Amino acid sequence: MVNEETPISHPAEQVVRHHHGVQAWFIWSFGGLFYLYQFILRNSPGVMTDDLMRDFSVEACALGVLTSFYLISYSSLQIPVGIGMDKFGPTRLLRGAILLCVVGTALFAVSESFQLACLSRLLIGVGSTCAFLGSLKLATCWFPPEKLALVVGFTMLAGKIGATFGQAPLALLIDIFGWRDALLYVVVPIGLALAAGVWFFVSDEPPEGPLVPRNVTETSLNSLLTHLKEIIVDYRIWALGFYGALMYVPMLAFVDLWGIPFLMKLYDIDRATAGSVTTMFYVGVGIGSPVVAILSDYFKARKVPMAIGAILSILFNGLIIYMPNVPFSAMYGLLFAAGVVFSAQPLIFASVCQLTPVTSNGTVISFTNMIVMMLGLVTQPLVGWFLDKVWEGVMYNGVPHYTVADYRFALLSIPLSLLLALLLMPLIPETFPRSKEELD
Numbered sequence: 001m002v003n004e005e006t007p008i009s010h011p012a013e014q015v016v017r018h019h020h021g022v023q024a025w026f027i028w029s030f031g032g033l034f035y036l037y038q039f040i041l042r043n044s045p046g047v048m049t050d051d052l053m054r055d056f057s058v059e060a061c062a063l064g065v066l067t068s069f070y071l072i073s074y075s076s077l078q079i080p081v082g083i084g085m086d087k088f089g090p091t092r093l094l095r096g097a098i099l100l101c102v103v104g105t106a107l108f109a110v111s112e113s114f115q116l117a118c119l120s121r122l123l124i125g126v127g128s129t130c131a132f133l134g135s136l137k138l139a140t141c142w143f144p145p146e147k148l149a150l151v152v153g154f155t156m157l158a159g160k161i162g163a164t165f166g167q168a169p170l171a172l173l174i175d176i177f178g179w180r181d182a183l184l185y186v187v188v189p190i191g192l193a194l195a196a197g198v199w200f201f202v203s204d205e206p207p208e209g210p211l212v213p214r215n216v217t218e219t220s221l222n223s224l225l226t227h228l229k230e231i232i233v234d235y236r237i238w239a240l241g242f243y244g245a246l247m248y249v250p251m252l253a254f255v256d257l258w259g260i261p262f263l264m265k266l267y268d269i270d271r272a273t274a275g276s277v278t279t280m281f282y283v284g285v286g287i288g289s290p291v292v293a294i295l296s297d298y299f300k301a302r303k304v305p306m307a308i309g310a311i312l313s314i315l316f317n318g319l320i321i322y323m324p325n326v327p328f329s330a331m332y333g334l335l336f337a338a339g340v341v342f343s344a345q346p347l348i349f350a351s352v353c354q355l356t357p358v359t360s361n362g363t364v365i366s367f368t369n370m371i372v373m374m375l376g377l378v379t380q381p382l383v384g385w386f387l388d389k390v391w392e393g394v395m396y397n398g399v400p401h402y403t404v405a406d407y408r409f410a411l412l413s414i415p416l417s418l419l420l421a422l423l424l425m426p427l428i429p430e431t432f433p434r435s436k437e438e439l440d
Contacts, residue, residue, distance in 0.1 A: 023142075023206070024142040024143055024206070026201070027138060027142055027201070027202055027203070028135065028138050028139055028142060028143075028151060028154075030094070030138075030194065030197050030198045030201065030202050031090070031094065031131070031134045031135030031136075031137075031138045031139075031155075031202075032135055032154060032155055032158040033158065033194055033197075034094060034097070034098055034130075034131045034134065034135070034194060034198070035131040035132055035135050035155055035158050035159050035162065036158040036159060036161055036162035036165070037098075037101070037131070037162060037190065037191060037194055038101060038124075038127070038128035038131040038162070039159045039160075039161075039162030039163045039165075039166055040162050040163075040165050040166040040170065040187065041070075041101060041104075041105060041124050041128065041166070041187070042070060042124075042128065042163075042166065043162075043163055043166030043170075044166055044170060044183070044187075045066070045067045048174055048179040051174070051178075051179045052066070052117075052179075056111075056113075056114045056117060057114075058114060065118070066114070066117055066118055066121060067121065069118045069119075069121040069122045069125060070121045070122070070124055070125035070128070071125065071373070072122070072125065073122050073123075073125030073126045073129070074125040074126075074128055074129050074373065075370060075373045075374055077125075077126060077129045078129060078133070078366040078367070078369050078370035078373065079228070079363070079366050079367055079370060080366075081093065081129045081130055081133055081362075081366055082133055082362040082363040082364070082365060082366025082367065083224050083225075083228065083362070083363050083366070084362075085130075085133055085134065085137045085362030085363075085366070086137075086224050086227075086359055086360050086361070086362040086363050087224055089137075089141075089204035089205075090130075090133075090134045090137040090138050090141070090204060090362070091198065091202050091203060091204050093130050093134060094130055094134045094198050094202065095195060095198050095199055096127075096130075097126075097127040097128070097129070097130035097131070097134065098127065098191055098194055098195040098198060099127075099191075099195050100123055100124075100126055100127030101123075101124050101127035101128060101191055102188055102191035102192055102195065103123060104120045104121070104122075104123030104124035104126075104127060105120070105124060105183055105187055105188050105191065106183075106184060106188050107119070107120035107123065108120035108121065108124070108183065109179075109180045109181075109183040109184040109188070110180070110184070132155065132159075132365075132369065133362055133365055133366050133369070135151075135155045135158075136148075136151070136152065136155065136349055136353070136361070136362075136365050137361060137362045137365070138202070138204075139151040139152070139155075140353055140358050140361040140362075141204055141205050141206075141358075142205070142206060145353070145354055145433040146297060146432070146433050147297070148349075148350040148353055148354070149293040149296050149297055149302065149346075149347055149350035150290065150293040150294060150297055151293075152289075152293060152346045152347070152349050152350050153289035153290035153291070153292060153293030153294070153343070153346060154289070154290050154293075155289075155346075156285060156286070156289035156290075156343070156346045157285075157286045157287075157289050157290055160282045160283075160285050160286035160289075161286060163282050164279070164282060164283075164286075170182065170187075173186055223359075224359075224360060224363060227356065227357065227359075227360035227363055227364075228360075228363055228367070230356075231356065231360070231363060231364050231367050232367070234355070235427060236355060236427065236428065236429055237352050237355060237356075237364060237367065237368060238371070239424050239427035239428050240348040240351050240352050240368060240428055241348070241352075241367070241368045241370075241371030241372060242371060242375070242420075242421075242424060243306065243310075243345075243348060243421050243424045243425075243428060244345050244348040244349075244368065244371070244372045245371055245372045245374075245375035246375075246417040246418065246420050246421035246424070247309070247310065247313065247342065247344070247345040247417075247418065247421050248345060248372055248375075248379075249379050249413065249414055249417040249418070250281075250313065250317050250338060250342065250414050250418070251281065251285075251342065252379045253379045253382075253383050253411065253413065253414055254278070254281075254317070254320075254321075254411065254414060255278045255281045255282070255335075258383050258384075258387075258407065258410070258411065259274075259277075259278045260274040260275055260278055261274075261402070261407070262321075262404070262407040262411070263277055263278070263331070265402070265403070265404050265407065266404055266407075267328050267331075269328075277331050277332055277335055278335060280332050280333075280335040280336040280339065281335045281336070281338055281339040281342070282339060283336055283339060284335065284336040284337060284338065284339020284340040284341075284342070284343070285339040285340070285342055285343055286339075287339075287340065288339060288340035288341070288342070288343030289343040289346055291340075291343070292305055292309070292340075292343040292344055292346075292347070293343075293346070293347070293350075296347060296350075296432075300432045301430065301432055302347050302350060302351050302354075302430060302431050302432050303425065303428055303429070303430045303431075305344045305347060306344045306345075306347055306348070306425070306428065307422065307425050308341075308344065309341050309342065309343070309344025309345065310344070310418055310421045310422040310425070311422060312337075312341035313338065313341050313342060313418045313421075314415055314418045314419060314422065316334055316337050316338040316341060317338055317414050317415055317418060318415050319334055320334050320335065320338060321407075321408055321411050321414065321415070322408060348368060349365055349368065349369075350431070351428075351429075351431040352364045352365065352367075352368045353365065354431040354432070354433055355429075355431055379413070382413060383410045383411060383413060384410075386409060386410035386412075386413065387402055387406055387407070387410040390405075390406045390409050390410070391406060
């Protein structure tokens with residue numbers, strides 16, 4: 001059964017061997033680089049919208065359908081991939097997943113029909129499902145439990161670096177080579193090199209043996225399904241998942257979609273300038289994730305940093321959206337600060353791993369990530385629905401004209417979501433692993 005005690009040290013899972021830290025980080029780095037790589041693939045359509053609409057003879061709505069195929073497969077396969085990680089280990093799945101991303105990217109680059117392009121994005125989403133899960137599963141295999149939050153932090157940092165590479169640098173490559181050649185002759189070879197690295201250097205466990213004792217029955221399909229049932233009925237994992245999903249709302253609703261038009265309207269600036277402001281959120285997350293993880297490990301606490309992160313997220317996001325007359329330069333700092341305090345959100349993955357046996361960590365990570373992503377799929381259209389509700393029907397050049405007041409009303413879902421995340425804290429246990437001496 002899933003452990004019900006707050007100190008979540010499993011007696012059957014005591015560390016029996018030590019391994020070299022440098023080698024552990026080297027092994028994990030391939031998972032982290034894959035997570036970086038898939039972020040480039042995820043964000044790539046955003047810098048080639050005009051090219052895609054022209055080459056596939058589609059409009060904006062159809063382009064949205066094309067990009068959504070990635071998220072559909074990415075979200076729906078979380079649990080099956082998590083169970084597969086626990087059953088077969090991360091290495092084999094990572095090899096196939098990277099190659100699937102490479103094949104999908106190459107197919108996308110040569111697609112002449114819209115339908116084939118949709119299929120290729122679906123394949124990229126399937127492969128990308130293994131990136132975050134694989135990175136964290138490798139971490140649970142190679143690192144002691146008290147280091148897991150730090151590894152999660154660096155995984156998030158890798159993802160945000162990938163998100164950055166998938167914008168301006170990729171746009172530059174597209175300007176030089178065109179979008180098809182940039183993907184086919186630059187992005188695809190990088191993926192092949194990464195797949196080769198995983199094939200030759202990555203293994204599921206240290207050469208001196210696993211960190212914790214395991215047996216065959218623990219990784220049998222029946223055992224994993226039993227663990228899944230236990231995970232599904234554990235309110236603590238649901239609480240952590242919903243906390244993570246609600247904390248994710250500022251990124252999905254503001255940074256990824258509605259923040260740019262809001263800032264354009266608020267400051268009367270162009271899209272590129274507004275985009276440079278929202279990018280500061282990613283910079284904050286990239287820097288903040290490992291820092292928050294280090295602080296969490298130093299103070300031996302997971303719950304308190306998550307509560308502080310929720311409180312400060314309410315503060316900074318409230319200032320960003322509702323504070324009048326914020327100087328334009330100050331908005332860069334506010335978005336950066338919002339990204340830093342968001343960095344408490346990834347602690348949920350370390351927490352859920354420490355609530356379950358190591359042999360089912362892949363399953364619990366995937367289940368938690370599914371909660372986060374599925375709620376995220378609702379967030380962006382919900383804000384749009386609120387915008388349409390308060391819209392007065394004014395059109396400028398065939399585009400709906402939303403006022404700053406309209407945006408502020410629709411974006412009210414952000415502070416409300418963060419407040420709900422804070423209210424969930426009583427249901428969330430402290431999960432930092434305690435030694436036997438501390439428990440005594």
